[in-house]
Amino acid sequence: MPSLKLRDGNSLHYKDMGAGRPVLLVHGWPLTGDMWEYQTLALLEAGYRVITYDRRGFGQSSHPFGGYDYETLTADLAELIDHLDLTDLTLVGFSMGGGEVTRYVSRFGTTRLAGVGLIASIVPFLLETDDNPDGVPVDVFAEFKAQIRRDRFHFLAEFLKGFYGVSMIRKPVSQALIDWSFTLGMMASPNATLDCIDSFSRTDFRPDLAALTLPVLVVHGTGDKTVPYELTGKRVSEMVPHARYVEYDSAPHGLFATDAEALNRDLLGFLASTKL
Numbered sequence: 001m002p003s004l005k006l007r008d009g010n011s012l013h014y015k016d017m018g019a020g021r022p023v024l025l026v027h028g029w030p031l032t033g034d035m036w037e038y039q040t041l042a043l044l045e046a047g048y049r050v051i052t053y054d055r056r057g058f059g060q061s062s063h064p065f066g067g068y069d070y071e072t073l074t075a076d077l078a079e080l081i082d083h084l085d086l087t088d089l090t091l092v093g094f095s096m097g098g099g100e101v102t103r104y105v106s107r108f109g110t111t112r113l114a115g116v117g118l119i120a121s122i123v124p125f126l127l128e129t130d131d132n133p134d135g136v137p138v139d140v141f142a143e144f145k146a147q148i149r150r151d152r153f154h155f156l157a158e159f160l161k162g163f164y165g166v167s168m169i170r171k172p173v174s175q176a177l178i179d180w181s182f183t184l185g186m187m188a189s190p191n192a193t194l195d196c197i198d199s200f201s202r203t204d205f206r207p208d209l210a211a212l213t214l215p216v217l218v219v220h221g222t223g224d225k226t227v228p229y230e231l232t233g234k235r236v237s238e239m240v241p242h243a244r245y246v247e248y249d250s251a252p253h254g255l256f257a258t259d260a261e262a263l264n265r266d267l268l269g270f271l272a273s274t275k276l
Contacts, residue, residue: 013033015052016049018043022087024051025094027053032059036052043264051080051086073199081112089113095119102212115214120219122200123205124236135231136228164177164253216243220234223249224253234247
């Protein structure tokens with residue numbers, strides 16, 4: 001698979017498949033671009049060109065020691081879009097990837113874009129602060145980092161259970177899929193895994209939302225315990241009134257797998273609505 005050499009000498013591993021109108025899918029933490037398997041297949045079969053990539057520090061991209069702030073990550077995304085000369089592009093971000101999507105529009109504009117999708121996204125702002133009192137306390141993220149430093153393997157194995165909404169009585173995905181996700185997560189460098197927690201928890205995207213003047217799809221599960229919908233998807237829908245907001249009742253964070261058919265249907269419907 002091809003890779004793009006970036007301005008700082010690092011490289012992004014990407015996949016560029018199919019033909020037709022392009023859709024670029026930005027993965028979440030701590031996975032890789034391969035997390036989009038269900039959506040990639042559905043989009044390709046519907047006649048779209050699909051691009052996925054591994055964020056720096058993850059998967060098969062370069063694993064530098066630093067550069068995990070959203071300014072750098074969004075510049076990486078912009079380089080990939082320019083390299084492939086994508087136009088009439090729909091840019092879709094899951095979880096942490098929603099930050100790159102939103103910041104891209106704010107920094108680089110809408111010239112190349114037809115629309116954006118925010119799927120179980122961390123946008124607009126997760127952290128509890130004086131002006132975001134309902135946010136997640138900083139101690140929660142500090143504990144994540146402490147557990148990762150102590151035993152990244154055990155942390156990820158336990159984290160993925162909640163990610164997919166697995167419990168004693170509810171098993172919405174197979175153990176094989178969880179094992180696959182674990183493998184994707186283990187491909188990340190330890191420092192990227194740690195640094196990105198600070199990035200997605202501390203970056204305030206509220207000022208960026210004014211740039212979302214193009215069509216926007218927002219999808220979130222009401223059972224998401226990883227990125228609560230009340231702090232994120234629902235707030236984006238209130239701050240971007242023209243956004244198409246869809247809630248999946250009781251769906252967990254990893255709805256790209258647990259609710260793949262519904263998400264594929266909503267993505268395809270959104271793409272059809274933005275056709276020039």
